[in-house]
Amino acid sequence: xxxxxxxxxxxxxxxxxxxxxxxxxxxxxxxxxxxxxxxxxxxxxxxxxxxxxxxxxxxxxxxxxxxxxxxxxxxxxxxxxxxxxxxxxxxxxxxxxxxxxxxxxxxxxxxxxxxxxxxxxxxxxxxxxxxxxxxxxxxxxxxxxxxxxxxxxxxxxxxxxxxxxxxxxxxxxxxxxxxxxxxxxxxxxxxxxxxxxxxxxxxxxxxxxxxxxxxxxxxxxxxxxxxxxxxxxxxxxxxxxxxxxxxxxxxxxxxxxxxxxxxxxxxxxxxxxxxxxxxxxxxxxxxxxxxxxxxxxxxxxxxxxxxxxxxxxxxxxxxxxxxxxxxxxxxxxxxxxxxxxxxxxxxx
Amino acid sequence: xxxxxxxxxxxxxxxxxxxxxxxxxxxxxxxxxxxxxxxxxxxxxxxxxxxxxxxxxxxxxxxxxxxxxxxxxxxxxxxxxxxxxxxxxxxxxxxxxxxxxxxxxxxxxxxxxxxxxxxxxxxxxxxxxxxxxxxxxxxxxxxxxxxxxxxxxxxxxxxxxxxxxxxxxxxxxxxxxxxxxxxxxxxxxxxxxxxxxxxxxxxxxxxxxxxxxxxxxxxxxxxxxxx
Numbered sequence: 001x002x003x004x005x006x007x008x009x010x011x012x013x014x015x016x017x018x019x020x021x022x023x024x025x026x027x028x029x030x031x032x033x034x035x036x037x038x039x040x041x042x043x044x045x046x047x048x049x050x051x052x053x054x055x056x057x058x059x060x061x062x063x064x065x066x067x068x069x070x071x072x073x074x075x076x077x078x079x080x081x082x083x084x085x086x087x088x089x090x091x092x093x094x095x096x097x098x099x100x101x102x103x104x105x106x107x108x109x110x111x112x113x114x115x116x117x118x119x120x121x122x123x124x125x126x127x128x129x130x131x132x133x134x135x136x137x138x139x140x141x142x143x144x145x146x147x148x149x150x151x152x153x154x155x156x157x158x159x160x161x162x163x164x165x166x167x168x169x170x171x172x173x174x175x176x177x178x179x180x181x182x183x184x185x186x187x188x189x190x191x192x193x194x195x196x197x198x199x200x201x202x203x204x205x206x207x208x209x210x211x212x213x214x215x216x217x218x219x220x221x222x223x224x225x226x227x228x229x230x231x232x233x234x235x236x237x238x239x240x241x242x243x244x245x246x247x248x249x250x251x252x253x254x255x256x257x258x259x260x261x262x263x264x265x266x267x268x269x270x271x272x273x274x275x276x277x278x279x280x281x282x283x284x285x286x287x288x289x290x291x292x293x294x295x296x297x298x299x300x301x302x303x304x305x306x307x308x309x310x311x312x313x314x315x316x317x318x319x320x321x322x323x324x325x326x327x328x329x330x331x332x333x334x335x336x337x338x339x340x341x342x343x344x345x346x347x348x
Numbered sequence: 349x350x351x352x353x354x355x356x357x358x359x360x361x362x363x364x365x366x367x368x369x370x371x372x373x374x375x376x377x378x379x380x381x382x383x384x385x386x387x388x389x390x391x392x393x394x395x396x397x398x399x400x401x402x403x404x405x406x407x408x409x410x411x412x413x414x415x416x417x418x419x420x421x422x423x424x425x426x427x428x429x430x431x432x433x434x435x436x437x438x439x440x441x442x443x444x445x446x447x448x449x450x451x452x453x454x455x456x457x458x459x460x461x462x463x464x465x466x467x468x469x470x471x472x473x474x475x476x477x478x479x480x481x482x483x484x485x486x487x488x489x490x491x492x493x494x495x496x497x498x499x500x501x502x503x504x505x506x507x508x509x510x511x512x513x514x515x516x517x518x519x520x521x522x523x524x525x526x527x528x529x530x531x532x533x534x535x536x537x538x539x540x541x542x543x544x545x546x547x548x549x550x551x552x553x554x555x556x557x558x559x560x561x562x563x564x565x566x567x568x569x570x571x572x573x574x575x
Contacts, residue, residue, distance in 0.1 A: 121446050130449070131446065131447075131449055132422070132448075132449045134447075186362055186483075186484075187361065187362065188360075188365065188389075188392040188396060189392070192391065192392070207482065207484055208482075208484030208485070208487070208488055209484075209488060212484060212487055212488070215395055215396045216396070218395050219391065219392060219395040219396060222391060222395055223391060226391070265545065268444075268446065268539065269444070269538070269539025269540040269541075269544050269545075270539070270544060270545035271541070271542045271543060271544055271545045271546040272542075274546070277547070
């Protein structure tokens with residue numbers, strides 16, 4: 001069952017390059033400063049979480065999300081600061097701990113980490129890793145991370161990582177440690193692994209219907225029970241775009257999400273997105289696009305279906321203008337979130 | 349060949365699980381194996397594909413009339429050719445650099461992936477299909493024969509009778525088919541082609557296949573640069 005009072009609503013951005021009103025692209029620096037401004041806006045309007053992704057590509061401005069989150073921390077009060085995601089496989093777990101413990105201190109307990117294997121692969125060669133070690137890298141680094149966040153001296157025999165002898169990591173956190181999620185794209189093994197560690201699940205549903213994840217929820221619950229870990233509400237992350245007018249929302253999203261997906265597809269061998277695919281995604285799939293009422297109805301359905309504790313909408317895909325991005329945040333916070341809560345309360 | 353009743357799936361990842369779900373829904377007996385122990389995938393299978401049996405590769409193959417390879421291409425040589433001897437085998441794999449690594453380390457540059465899979469499993473009959481549609485599209489687009497807007501899959505192989513048998517199987521799984529009888533034509537639906545990741549009706553799929561040589565990717569293949 002969904003607990004409406006405890007339901008969390010987040011916004012996530014991958015740091016797509018922002019477009020000026022005349023269509024010219026802003027610089028990466030300007031795009032980064034825009035995210036800080038948006039974090040401030042989301043905090044002021046009561047959004048629960050802002051998440052920033054990590055990418056190492058020309059079409060995204062953020063490769064070091066914690067630095068951006070640190071800047072947001074200094075101009076906000078309540079909003080939680082998350083990565084979406086931290087590519088642990090190509091990172092150093094000690095550094096990951098240090099950066100998040102620092103963010104935790106800066107923000108007085110608002111840091112949140114989402115760990116993932118990464119759906120992009122640029123970071124692997126960039127940091128000297130071999131993609132064919134994809135699974136082993138993540139498994140080893142996750143185990144190391146799980147020991148480090150206990151904030152006690154660690155002794156560790158590494159294969160892909162450094163070996164530690166009774167070594168400690170700093171700074172220590174003042175709060176209850178760093179809240180940890182694992183981002184999951186649909187691999188059953190990842191669900192079981194997350195349950196084993198007792199971390200929280202965030203499902204990245206970036207294509208197709210949310211319904212196909214219903215059995216995954218069951219898998220998570222069974223696995224958590226088997227490992228004797230608490231069953232925690234699951235979170236979902238999906239793309240969206242909201243505008244006052246339904247048609248405007250659909251057209252802006254079609255242009256931008258398509259451009260974004262096609263650019264990625266080009267390097268991965270996917271065929272370009274068809275209008276039929278896009279329309280399917282916005283009607284019954286994983287794009288939450290439309291006016292506030294439409295988006296609220298669809299989000300409420302998914303939240304109920306997967307008994308969610310949190311829904312994060314990914315905003316800014318493609319090259320949207322600052323005005324489009326900010327208006328979307330306003331509508332999400334002031335219209336969509338209250339309406340989703342209302343729908344869920346009415347339905348009981 | 350006897351009618352297919354038992355379907356064996358090697359690979360319990362996203363594609364393998366979706367194909368197991370479709371096969372079960374189509375009324376087949378389904379056995380599936382993963383890369384680890386049977387116990388490792390048991391919970392996943394009993395939860396996501398209740399009714400399917402988790403087994404070892406050996407257990408999957410010995411009791412199945414049709415085998416589907418749904419593992420990363422870079423791992424097909426982990427299976428001994430002898431295991432699949434005399435079997436009808438669907439190759440649902442593609443070379444995908446993000447999972448498989450550098451192509452030269454996985455494949456000979458002079459032929460397509462399925463031809464090499466056939467060469468390796470030289471006593472098996474390989475038919476390529478289920479490789480070009482996204483796994484969630486496979487799950488969501490499966491429809492009964494004759495349904496409106498039913499999507500189609502490309503089926504190709506060197507053995508015409510085997511191709512026809514697999515095409516019938518694909519039909520029971522929920523898709524129309526466009527059929528060729530040359531395994532090398534599998535390249536038409538590999539990553540980089542305009543069909544990889546696309547979900548098209550039979551008419552649209554046929555149209556793209558018929559005009560493959562005119563596509564940018566088709567030109568590259570012709571020039572021998574896409575392999």
